[in-house]
Each structure stands twice: as C-alpha cells, then as structure tokens.
Amino acid sequence: xxxxxxxxxxxxxxxxxxxxxxxxxxxxxxxxxxxxxxxxxxxxxxxxxxxxxxxxxxxxxxxxxxxxxxxxxxxxxxxxxxxxxxxxxxxxxxxxxxxxxxxxxxxxxxxxxxxxxxxxxxxxxxxxxxxxxxxxxxxxxxxxxxxxxxxxxxxxxxxxxxxxxxxxxxxxxxxxxxxxxxxxxxxxxxxxxxxxxxxxxxxxxxxxxxxxxxxxxxxxxxxxxxxxxxxxxxxxxxxxxxxxxxxxxxxxxxxxxxxxxxxxxxxxxxxxxxxxxxxxxxxxxxxxxxxxxxxxxxxxxxxxxxxxxxxxxxxxxxxxxxxxxxxxxxxxxxxxxxxxxxxxxxxxxxxxxxxxxxxxxxxxxxxxxxxxxxxxxxxxxxxxxxxxxxxxxxxxxxxxxxxxxxxxxxxxxxxxxxxxxxxxxxxxxxxxxxxxxxxxxxxxxxxxxxxxxxxxxxxxxxx
Numbered sequence: 001x002x003x004x005x006x007x008x009x010x011x012x013x014x015x016x017x018x019x020x021x022x023x024x025x026x027x028x029x030x031x032x033x034x035x036x037x038x039x040x041x042x043x044x045x046x047x048x049x050x051x052x053x054x055x056x057x058x059x060x061x062x063x064x065x066x067x068x069x070x071x072x073x074x075x076x077x078x079x080x081x082x083x084x085x086x087x088x089x090x091x092x093x094x095x096x097x098x099x100x101x102x103x104x105x106x107x108x109x110x111x112x113x114x115x116x117x118x119x120x121x122x123x124x125x126x127x128x129x130x131x132x133x134x135x136x137x138x139x140x141x142x143x144x145x146x147x148x149x150x151x152x153x154x155x156x157x158x159x160x161x162x163x164x165x166x167x168x169x170x171x172x173x174x175x176x177x178x179x180x181x182x183x184x185x186x187x188x189x190x191x192x193x194x195x196x197x198x199x200x201x202x203x204x205x206x207x208x209x210x211x212x213x214x215x216x217x218x219x220x221x222x223x224x225x226x227x228x229x230x231x232x233x234x235x236x237x238x239x240x241x242x243x244x245x246x247x248x249x250x251x252x253x254x255x256x257x258x259x260x261x262x263x264x265x266x267x268x269x270x271x272x273x274x275x276x277x278x279x280x281x282x283x284x285x286x287x288x289x290x291x292x293x294x295x296x297x298x299x300x301x302x303x304x305x306x307x308x309x310x311x312x313x314x315x316x317x318x319x320x321x322x323x324x325x326x327x328x329x330x331x332x333x334x335x336x337x338x339x340x341x342x343x344x345x346x347x348x349x350x351x352x353x354x355x356x357x358x359x360x361x362x363x364x365x366x367x368x369x370x371x372x373x374x375x376x377x378x379x380x381x382x383x384x385x386x387x388x389x390x391x392x393x394x395x396x397x398x399x400x401x402x403x404x405x406x407x408x409x410x411x412x413x414x415x416x417x418x419x420x421x422x423x424x425x426x427x428x429x430x431x432x433x434x435x436x437x438x439x440x441x442x443x444x445x446x447x448x449x450x451x452x453x454x455x456x457x458x459x460x461x462x463x
Contacts (some may be wrong), residue, residue, distance in 0.1 A: 006406050010134070010142025017367060022145075022353055024366035025174075026127055029147045029347055032170050033125040038149055041124050043106040046097045053098075055105045055304060055334065057202070063132045065142075066095040074201045091298045096165060099131040103148040104304075104328070104344055111152055111342075112335040120153030120340075127349075140320070148325075150344030152332070157269060159343050160327065161276045167312055167323055167345060174352070175361045177315040178322070183298040184270050185305050185326070187253060190263015191296075194256065195235040197228055204228070205299035208240055212297070216240065239296055246294045253296065254347055268327040269307060270294060304328040310345060314355045322351045369398065372422045372458055373415045376402040384431050385424065388451045395455050415441060422458050 007013065014022060030040075046067060053061055073094050074082075081090065100106050103126050111118065137141060149166060151159045164180060171178045185205075192201040203226035206220050214222075219240070223233050239256060242249050250271055257263030274294065278287030298311055307327030314322055318449045325345030332340040356362055372392055373383040385401060392399040400420070402411045415423050425437040430448070438454050439446045449457060 004347065008142065010136035012141065012143075020367045020369065021356065021362055022349070022461050025349055025352055025356070026147065028173050029349075030125070030127070032166055032173065033149050035169075036123070038123040038125040041107075041110065041126055043100070043110055045101070045129070047100050047106055047109065049096060049098050051109050051169065051335075052101060052105060054061060056101055057206075059206075060101060063134055064101055065099040065131045065133050066091050067097040067099065069096055071219060077261060093452050100128075100131055100340070102130050103128060103146050103346065104150065107148070107150055107344075108328075108332050108342070108418050108424060109335055111340060112332055113339045115337065118153075119152055121159075122153055123149070123151050125149045129352055138319075143318055145349040147347040147349050148344055149369060150342055152340055152342040155329075155341045156309075158276070160269075160273050162272070163286065163325065163343065163345050164277055164292065164310070168290050170347070171312070172289050175355060176352075176359065178312050178354060179293055179296050180274075180288070181295040181311045181313065183295055183309050184266035184307055185299075185309060186262050186266025186269065186307060187257065187296065188266075188299060189238055190257040190260035191236070192262045194265065195232045197232050200226060200228060200327065204236070208236075208297050211240065219415060219424055223463055242296050246292075249272075249294045249296070252273035266307070273308060304330065306323065306330055308343070317355045317358050318356060319351055321348065370400045370418055370420045371397050371433070372424060373398045373410050373411075373418075373420045374399070375423060375425045376403040376405045377410065377425075377427055378405045381426050381428075381431065385426050385436070388424070388426075388436065388454070391451060392455050392458070397455065397458050421461070424454060 048065070049066065052064055056063075076184035077090065077093050081093065088180070107124065107126065125148065127145065129143055129145050131143050134142060135141060149163065151162075164182075167178075167180055188205050189198070189201050192198050192204050197204065198355065207222040207226065210222070211219050216237075220233050223236070224230075228236075239253070242252060244252070250267055254264065254267045257267065274292065277292055295311075298309060305326040306329040310324060311321045312323035313320075323345060325343070327341070327343040329341045330338075332338070332342070372389075374382075374389050376382050376385075382401065382405075389399050389401050402414065412423070414420075421441050423439045423441060425439065426435075430436050433448070435448050435450055436454055437446055438449050438457060447453075447457065
C-alpha cells in the first residue's frame with residue numbers, strides 16, 4: 001500500500017471555507033491600505049542570498065531557507081570541502097538564492113532597482129507568503145503570509161501616525177480588541193549609552209524583547225551572559241519595569257536620558273506620535289479606538305529598525321504579536337542608495353486568521369458561498385433553468401446548476417453540505433406556468449415564483 005502523502009511541518013492546506021475566511025482578511029486589509037493611497041506591488045519568492053543575508057541579524061540568517069543551485073551544484077565543491085562538513089561554508093558554495101524571509105528587504109531592493117520609476121514618497125502594500133526555517137509551534141509556521149505597508153522617501157513622523165491609524169482601522173473592522181505597543185530604537189540606544197554599554201545595544205534589545213516570554217530574572221541572566229556588569233544590569237531595572245501613563249513614562253525616561261542626544265530625540269519623536277494620536281498630552285483629533293501604549297521593553301530584534309517600533313497584541317486571545325513594524329532609515333543604503341528613509345508595518349495574516357477563528361469574528365456574508373442551486377431534473381428542465389441561472393448571476397447572486405440529473409436526495413444533500421440557503425426546482429408543472437419553485441433550506445418554506453420574483457426574493461434575503 002502506497003504511503004499517504006503529507007506536507008512539510010509548519011505548512012498548511014486551506015480548503016474552500018478557510019480560503020473564504022482568508023480572503024475576507026486580505027480584502028479588509030487591502031481596502032484600508034487603499035483608503036490611505038497605498039499601491040500594490042509583488043516581488044519574487046526567491047531573492048539572491050546577497051540580498052537577504054546580513055539584514056536580519058545572526059539569528060535571522062540561520063532561519064533563511066536556501067535554494068540549491070540548478071544543475072550539478074557540486075561541480076565547484078572539492079572533496080576536501082565536503083569532508084569538512086562545514087554547513088555554513090557549503091551553503092555559501094552550493095546556494096546563490098533563498099526564499100524571502102519577509103517582505104521588507106525585498107521591498108528595499110525593489111526601491112533601489114526601480115527608483116527612477118517611483119514618485120516619492122512611495123506608499124506600497126504587498127500581500128505574499130514568506131518562509132522561515134523555524135521550529136513549528138502554535139501560531140508559528142514555516143510558510144506564512146504577510147501583508148505589509150511601507151512609506152519610503154519621507155522623514156515625516158506623520159507617516160508613523162498614519163500607519164497607527166491603519167492598524168487601528170483594520171482591527172476595528174475585524175471586531176478584534178488589540179493593544180498597540182510603541183517604542184523607539186533611539187531610546188533604547190540612549191539607554192545603552194547612559195549605562196555605559198553603547199556597544200551592547202543589540203544584546204540588550206534582544207534580551208529585553210524576551211521579557212514577556214521568559215521573565216525579568218531570565219532576561220537579567222541573559223544580559224550577564226552577554227557581558228553586562230551587575231551595575232549596568234541594575235541601572236536597566238527601573239527602565240525595563242517602568243510603569244504609569246504614556247506621558248509619565250516619557251517624562252521619566254527623558255530625565256534618565258538627559259545626557260543622551262540620541263535618546264532625547266527618540267523621546268521627542270514618540271511624544272509627537274502619541275500626541276497626534278490622542279494617546280498622550282496634546283490634541284486628540286486623530287484619536288484611536290484601541291489602546292496605544294508606550295512599552296520600553298519592546299525592542300524587536302531585527303537590526304534595521306532605527307526609530308519608532310510597533311507591535312500589536314490581541315487582547316482576547318493568547319497568541320504572539322499579530323502586527324509589527326517600525327522605521328528603518330538606513331535599509332536602502334545597504335543596497336547602494338543612501339538617504340531613502342522608510343517606515344512600515346506587517347500584518348501577520350496567519351495569526352490574524354487564528355485569532356478570528358478563535359473569536360468566531362467573521363461576518364456571515366464573508367464566508368457565504370453559493371446562495372442558489374438549481375436542481376437538475378433532466379435535459380429539458382435544465383434548458384429551462386439555465387437562462388434563469390444566468391440572470392441570477394447577472395444580479396450578483398452566487399448561483400450553481402447541479403451538473404447531473406441525479407436523484408433528488410443526492411442533490412439536496414449537496415445543497416445541505418455546502419450550506420446553500422436556496423434551492424430552485426423546475427419540473428413539468430412549473431415550466432408549463434413559466435415559473436419555478438424556490439425552497440428556503442433553513443425554514444423549508446416553498447414559493448411558486450416567476451424568474452424575476454425568484455431573483456428578487458433571493459436578493460432581498462442577501463446574495
């Protein structure tokens with residue numbers, strides 16, 4: 001007996017019902033992006049490793065899926081190299097391409113390659129799958145979709161304000177309560193500077209970013225292992241565990257960073273964003289519906305963030321971050337184009353899908369399939385029904401005609417299995433009167449109607 005086929009761990013199949021739900025997610029986010037003037041692009045699934053490597057930090061590089069060169073990929077590899085079994089060295093020799101890890105680095109590459117065609121500031125959204133060679137677990141997959149929005153070519157903090165409004169609007173439309181967390185990498189750099197560990201900024205941010213997962217004691221232990229002194233670790237404690245309102249936190253951190261020009265610039269940037277969104281002192285003209293909270297433990301370990309950083313958590317479901325992003329002023333400089341500032345967000349579509357499933361938060365019409373099924377009694381009856389089915393589709397009603405003249409029980413079972421709410425029947429009696437019988441599958445009610453009346457009846461109950 002042949003082995004049953006399987007799919008790789010960390011990947012999933014999606015059936016019709018699941019795709020209807022996912023398309024609701026895609027369509028909702030797409031519509032919000034378009035409201036703010038964003039335009040869609042796509043990039044290849046594969047990028048050169050030269051494009052990808054070194055952009056995500058050492059941990060990120062390890063999670064890149066690498067693609068073997070075409071043809072005889074061992075041609076340029078000596079026996080000695082094979083016997084050394086140095087995985088990193090062999091990968092560099094055998095692979096020139098990799099699957100994209102996210103959509104931001106490919107977008108930066110796109111901007112550099114197409115700069116002459118772009119009108120700056122350029123606002124793009126992109127909806128495609130990405131791949132990470134991570135350990136699969138709940139809410140974490142090896143293949144998953146991201147839905148990114150980025151603005152490049154502008155230093156204005158109004159871009160950060162706009163992205164927070166987009167996040168807020170998207171989750172309002174989903175009916176999901178979220179908390180939007182915000183911080184600034186300049187503040188984190190300032191903290192490292194004032195405690196005398198400026199050269200340890202990456203180690204510090206990677207460690208404190210794990211606070212929610214591993215707790216303060218384990219964070220401190222990781223900092224010790226990274227080479228921080230006990231005095232430096234103690235100076236970090238009140239900063240990591242800072243409490244109060246956004247304004248109170250900003251006031252406290254401004255005092256701590258009084259001697260750090262970089263840190264104070266980060267404070268002022270956050271103060272502007274929070275004030276503009278009604279989440280701090282000042283005008284609340286652009287007030288958000290969801291909570292926007294300053295969280296100094298938010299670090300986001302990716303190396304390319306340079307200013308504001310964001311993360312979104314669902315309040316009613318236990319799951320990791322469902323949206324994140326930040327400003328990455330220096331990213332295009334890596335590809336030979338300095339001076340192009342960018343800021344972006346990424347919606348984790350697969351995690352949002354899991355959240356909406358757990359909350360059963362899909363609107364009814366988002367997952368509806370066929371609304372009207374015409375029963376097939378034979379060639380003559382089908383010839384009578386086909387023009388009516390065509391008119392129903394023209395009226396926007398999702399309509400099927402059963403393809404085979406099967407037993408009525410089988411056709412009705414098909415309608416029930418697909419949760420089709422209306423069934424139309426046209427036998428000899430109906431045809432002689434120029435009418436059809438419309439059956440409401442939920443109530444069992446039947447009506448003898450003209451084609452026009454049938455179409456209107458289905459439309460009145462939602463198509």
